[in-house]
Amino acid sequence: MSWNVYSNHRLFVGIVFGVFVFLSVLIAVQPAARIQNDNAPLPTAVALTDEQQAGLRVFIGEGCVACHTQQVRNIEMDKAWGGRPAVAADYAWRQRLDVWRATPSTLGSERTGPDLTEVGERQPSDLWHLLHLYQPRSVVKESIMPAFPWLFRDSVAGTPAGLALHIPAAYREPGGHTVVPTRRAQQLVAYLMSLKQAELPTGEAAPAFLYVQPPKAAVAAGLVADDAGLALDGNALYASNCQACHQASGEGLKGAFPPLKGSPVVNNTDATLMVNIILQGYDARAEYGVMPPFATRLTDAEIAAIVSHERSSWGNTGKPVTADFVKKLRALVKPVAAL
Amino acid sequence: MRNFPFRRCSWLLLALLLGSPAVLRAQATTPAEGPMLTQPAVLGMIALLLIIVLGAAVLLVGRVASLIRGTQKPSTENEAGRFDETVTNLTDPQLAAILARQQGREFALGGAELSGASPAHDTQGLVQHVALNVHSQWFHEKRRTAPFTDLDPKLTMLISAFLLCAAFWLVLGTTVGWYAGVKFVSPDVDHVAALSFGRLRPIHTNMVFWGWTSLAMIGLGYFVVPRTNNTPLFSLKWGWWSLGLINASVILGTVCLMAGINNGGGEYREYIWPVALLFALGVIVAFANFYQTVAHRTTEEFYISNWYILGATIWGIVLTVIAYLPWYQNGLGETITQGYYMHMGVGMWFMTFTLGLMYYFLPMSLNKPIYSYSLGVLAFWTQLLFYSLIGTHHYIFSPLPWWLQTVAIVFSVGMIIPVLAGTINFLMTFRGSRKRVGDSYSLPFLLMGVLFYFVGSFQGSLQALRYTNLVWHFTDFNVAHSHITMYGIVSFMLWGCIYTLAPKLRGREPRQALVGVHFWFALVGLLAYVMALMIGGTLKGMSWMAGEPFMKSVVLMAPYWLWRAIGGTFMLLAHFVFFYNLVDMLLGGKAAPQAPLTQAPVKQAISQAHDVLERI
Numbered sequence: 024m025s026w027n028v029y030s031n032h033r034l035f036v037g038i039v040f041g042v043f044v045f046l047s048v049l050i051a052v053q054p055a056a057r058i059q060n061d062n063a064p065l066p067t068a069v070a071l072t073d074e075q076q077a078g079l080r081v082f083i084g085e086g087c088v089a090c091h092t093q094q095v096r097n098i099e100m101d102k103a104w105g106g107r108p109a110v111a112a113d114y115a116w117r118q119r120l121d122v123w124r125a126t127p128s129t130l131g132s133e134r135t136g137p138d139l140t141e142v143g144e145r146q147p148s149d150l151w152h153l154l155h156l157y158q159p160r161s162v163v164k165e166s167i168m169p170a171f172p173w174l175f176r177d178s179v180a181g182t183p184a185g186l187a188l189h190i191p192a193a194y195r196e197p198g199g200h201t202v203v204p205t206r207r208a209q210q211l212v213a214y215l216m217s218l219k220q221a222e223l224p225t226g227e228a229a230p231a232f233l234y235v236q237p238p239k240a241a242v243a244a245g246l247v248a249d250d251a252g253l254a255l256d257g258n259a260l261y262a263s264n265c266q267a268c269h270q271a272s273g274e275g276l277k278g279a280f281p282p283l284k285g286s287p288v289v290n291n292t293d294a295t296l297m298v299n300i301i302l303q304g305y306d307a308r309a310e311y312g313v314m315p316p317f318a319t320r321l322t323d324a325e326i327a328a329i330v331s332h333e334r335s336s337w338g339n340t341g342k343p344v345t346a347d348f349v350k351k352l353r354a355l356v357k358p359v360a361a362l
Numbered sequence: 363m364r365n366f367p368f369r370r371c372s373w374l375l376l377a378l379l380l381g382s383p384a385v386l387r388a389q390a391t392t393p394a395e396g397p398m399l400t401q402p403a404v405l406g407m408i409a410l411l412l413i414i415v416l417g418a419a420v421l422l423v424g425r426v427a428s429l430i431r432g433t434q435k436p437s438t439e440n441e442a443g444r445f446d447e448t449v450t451n452l453t454d455p456q457l458a459a460i461l462a463r464q465q466g467r468e469f470a471l472g473g474a475e476l477s478g479a480s481p482a483h484d485t486q487g488l489v490q491h492v493a494l495n496v497h498s499q500w501f502h503e504k505r506r507t508a509p510f511t512d513l514d515p516k517l518t519m520l521i522s523a524f525l526l527c528a529a530f531w532l533v534l535g536t537t538v539g540w541y542a543g544v545k546f547v548s549p550d551v552d553h554v555a556a557l558s559f560g561r562l563r564p565i566h567t568n569m570v571f572w573g574w575t576s577l578a579m580i581g582l583g584y585f586v587v588p589r590t591n592n593t594p595l596f597s598l599k600w601g602w603w604s605l606g607l608i609n610a611s612v613i614l615g616t617v618c619l620m621a622g623i624n625n626g627g628g629e630y631r632e633y634i635w636p637v638a639l640l641f642a643l644g645v646i647v648a649f650a651n652f653y654q655t656v657a658h659r660t661t662e663e664f665y666i667s668n669w670y671i672l673g674a675t676i677w678g679i680v681l682t683v684i685a686y687l688p689w690y691q692n693g694l695g696e697t698i699t700q701g702y703y704m705h706m707g708v709g710m711w712f713m714t715f716t717l718g719l720m721y722y723f724l725p726m727s728l729n730k731p732i733y734s735y736s737l738g739v740l741a742f743w744t745q746l747l748f749y750s751l752i753g754t755h756h757y758i759f760s761p762l763p764w765w766l767q768t769v770a771i772v773f774s775v776g777m778i779i780p781v782l783a784g785t786i787n788f789l790m791t792f793r794g795s796r797k798r799v800g801d802s803y804s805l806p807f808l809l810m811g812v813l814f815y816f817v818g819s820f821q822g823s824l825q826a827l828r829y830t831n832l833v834w835h836f837t838d839f840n841v842a843h844s845h846i847t848m849y850g851i852v853s854f855m856l857w858g859c860i861y862t863l864a865p866k867l868r869g870r871e872p873r874q875a876l877v878g879v880h881f882w883f884a885l886v887g888l889l890a891y892v893m894a895l896m897i898g899g900t901l902k903g904m905s906w907m908a909g910e911p912f913m914k915s916v917v918l919m920a921p922y923w924l925w926r927a928i929g930g931t932f933m934l935l936a937h938f939v940f941f942y943n944l945v946d947m948l949l950g951g952k953a954a955p956q957a958p959l960t961q962a963p964v965k966q967a968i969s970q971a972h973d974v975l976e977r978i
Contacts, residue, residue, distance in 0.1 A: 027663070029663045029664060029669070030662050030663040030664070032653070032656045032657055032664060032672075035664075035669065035672070036653065036672060036676065039669075039672065039673045039676055039677070039746065040676050040680070042746060042747075043676065043677050043680055043710070043746060043750060044680060046746075046747070046750040046751060047680060047681070047684055047702065047706075047750065050702065050750065050751050050753065050754075050766070050769070051684060051698055051699055051701075051702035051703075051753065052684060052690055052699075054698050054763065054766055055690040055691065055694075055695035055696075055698040055699050056689070056690035056695060058693060058694045058695055058698060058762070058763070059690055059691070059692045059693045059694070059695035062693050062694065083624050083626060083627050084622035084623065084624050085558065085560045085561065085622060086558075086559070086560025086561050086563060086564060086624060086627065087560055087627075088627035089559070089560050089563045089564070089627075090559075090560070092836060094760055094761070096758075096759035096760060097759055098759050098832060100832065100906050100907045100909070101759075103906075103909065103912070108761070109760070109761045110761050111693070111694050111761045111762075113761065114693050114694045114697070114761070115692075115693040115694075116693075117692060117693055117694075117696060118692045119688055119691070119692065120626065123623075123625075123634050123635070123636075124623075124624070124625055124626055124634060125625050125626035125628065125631070125635075125686070125688070125691060125696070126626055126691050126692055126693075126695075126696035127626045127627055127696075128626050128627040128628035128629070128696060128697070128700055129627070130697050130700075130757070130760060131836075132629060132756060132836070132840070133836055133840065133841070134836035134837070135838075135916075136916075137912050159549075160549075160550070163913065165913055165916055165917050166549075166913075166916070167545075167546055167549045167916060167923075168549065169545065169549060169558045169559045169560065170549070170550060170553055171555075171558070172553050173553075173555040233759075234832055259909075259910060259911050262911035262913065262914070263911040263912065266911075266913075
């Protein structure tokens with residue numbers, strides 16, 4: 024028997040097989056088994072309901088992971104997507120979907136659309152989600168996301184009226200049927216709205232964000248400074264946090280999201296009600312969707328910058344507000360929120 | 363900074379890592395902030411791009427220059443004047459010497475001294491491919507290939523079936539990819555569930571991976587393995603089985619994905635396991651066939667191509683099995699397996715197999731041996747040791763263990779060793795054969811494939827670094843990278859191999875102008891595609907780093923997505939031309955004349971050639 028691997032094919036195949044299996048176990052199988060077994064969902068995490076689990080299947084089947092990540096990396100630029108970097112426990116709940124289908128690969132590898140780690144918190148209006156799924160461009164003009172009209176159907180007698188979509192005229196099908204979501208659309212939205220980061224247990228420090236960017240110079244005059252003395256761009260903050268519903272024009276969407284342009288609340292000389300609505304959310308008017316609370320998502324300075332921007336844009340005439348003003352109102356809000 | 367301790371089972375990795383402390387340290391600290399253009403990785407990336415652009419430019423300028431040279435009469439007036447002067451001033455002894463020399467030079471045998479006066483017959487079939495039109499002003503006439511005379515027609519049929527199926531999947535798969543690219547520009551072009559972007563994307567990637575690339579590789583392997591082992595293929599029947607199984611897998615997988623049945627969204631393992639099992643069985647049958655053929659060889663050693671082909675098939679099977687077994691894939695276990703699988707799929711299956719084919723078809727089309735056996739040995743074993751460890755570099759800054767990310771980065775940089783060894787080996791084999799590249803329609807594909815091999819792989823190493831992940835991860839830059847590798851490297855190399863082999867199967871040449879169209883459309887299309895996405899991806903990453911609203915990064919991509927669609931259109935057109943060329947070579951018209959030539963056409967060709975030569 025020859026010990027030359029190039030003239031002994033059994034020996035050659037044995038080595039290339041053995042070495043590769045050894046390295047694969049070392050670098051993939053063993054670390055994978057360990058990370059699977061060493062992690063459990065955070066105590067504060069809420070398990071998916073059956074409805075949300077069904078929504079996850081729609082999410083996978085439609086290939087949403089091709090464009091949407093669900094991972095907040097531990098680098099500062101990812102702060103936009105979550106309050107803290109993701110940890111292994113955040114994903115510990117993920118399991119094989121069924122006997123045919125594997126564990127959903129939700130971390131993703133491409134961010135053609137926004138990260139969805141906190142989309143349930145960032146965008147808690149089911150009305151918005153349904154409209155966005157039916158025709159993304161009806162709420163975000165520049166979006167290139169596919170429309171999913173096959174998750175909707177024309178209304179038939181007996182459908183609860185509350186489910187009907189208020190589609191802007193430009194995107195309505197000719198014929199004027201009332202469009203309602205199918206079961207699958209509702210499941211998908213239930214899944215999306217369940218997405219938020221769980222709190223780490225008390226005493227557990229979140230991993231730090233790395234690669235902190237140097238402070239930017241002020242980009243325009245009239246900017247509010249935050250705690251660190253950095254200038255904030257109200258226009259950009261508005262685009263990131265408000266524009267999806269209230270639109271770049273400030274006109275909102277008829278029958279779904281109220282206009283800020285010319286709004287008496289926005290133009291009021293006293294900005295107390297406006298800031299309170301942003302801090303606490305608002306659901307008093309049946310004809311519009313729910314306004315989510317932003318108290319935990321935005322700092323005083325950021326809210327002040329947004330409010331000032333909204334009060335001075337689209338022909339509005341309100342006076343700017345300061346971070347201190349927001350801070351005072353927030354102090355009043357807190358005890359109420361604790362109830 | 364997280365400093366995870368090295369885990370128990372990882373002492374070996376630790377030992378390997380200690381060998382490169384500088385790299386480790388460099389990666390563990392935050393790089394100094396500064397403009398992007400001072401970052402070594404960014405500069406490296408720009409240098410790599412210049413290689414490809416300059417390479418293509420040199421080829422193009424060479425072509426244009428030779429065209430221009432061909433159309434211009436040389437300016438001869440001055441030279442002629444000087445010549446006249448010299449001739450009129452010759453002295454008698456000088457003239458006598460020249461005349462004597464001329465007599466000597468013009469002496470020639472009549473050609474009939476040995477054979478007598480009876481007319482010659484080419485009964486051996488030594489004269490082939492008599493071209494009746496030997497000089498075209500616009501197209502360089504390529505060297506013709508002689509068909510094999512000793513090929514088993516049944517094997518020819520098997521290989522042809524593989525190549526034709528592969529080309530069919532290429533055309534269909536890239537049509538799907540092209541249409542998915544169009545949707546970036548016009549998202550409302552249709553509202554059909556089965557054609558939505560989320561479903562089309564995995565259909566495209568899986569179809570070109572398992573349908574086009576895998577079938578083309580295995581089909582060429584069925585030629586290379588028996589040839590280099592000097593023995594017939596072990597089993598033709600198994601060959602047909604592997605073709606059938608893989609085709610069935612691609613068809614069923616595509617139907618499932620169109621119906622919204624997706625394994626879990628992990629890239630390249632979107633086929634559910636019963637469908638992927640068919641593919642794995644196809645590769646297992648192919649491996650058994652290759653292995654038995656090597657076992658029945660009549661040579662002492664088995665040639666380097668067989669190492670790569672046997673290695674790739676074994677590794678392809680192992681990594682598919684590991685990707686689909688369920689016991690360690692819950693929680694983040696799925697993510698570690700995904701990183702491992704998607705990288706090994708490209709590196710240990712496609713790249714390895716294709717390199718094996720290169721070690722046969724490159725020397726074959728250059729008609730000389732590979733430059734260095736030792737470099738081949740080095741490249742093979744470092745490919746196995748380094749490539750296997752770098753899957754996690756797709757998840758830098760993710761919640762996967764920090765040590766796993768660092769190992770992936772270190773060995774990604776280590777990949778420079780096998781890549782340089784391979785590149786040098788191929789380029790040194792090319793050395794001194796510049797003329798042959800111009801004379802051949804297959805060698806330009808192989809040469810560009812080698813250039814892309816260096817550029818694409820080096821780019822992958824740079825992209826694995828932590829700083830570059832800030833800018834480029836999650837952006838379209840990655841899409842550009844995967845097209846440089848799977849298209850620029852693997853597909854260009856496979857086309858070179860196919861254009862070398864296919865004409866030899868039946869002795870029927872493709873139309874050379876159409877091969878040129880294929881080459882240039884594919885190359886120019888790819889360059890437009892990757893440049894657009896790399897520039898756009900960089901701007902997108904910078905916009906994210908600057909903390910701008912997300913939609914701004916979508917809006918700024920619009921022109922780059924348009925350019926991608928334009929580049930993609932050229933690539934797609936090239937594939938239709940390739941499909942035509944392949945059908946033409948394997949099924950079209952008459953095969954090369956099998957009967958020996960008679961005298962008449964040979965004489966006619968020679969006299970035509972004389973006429974042409976006299977005219978110029």
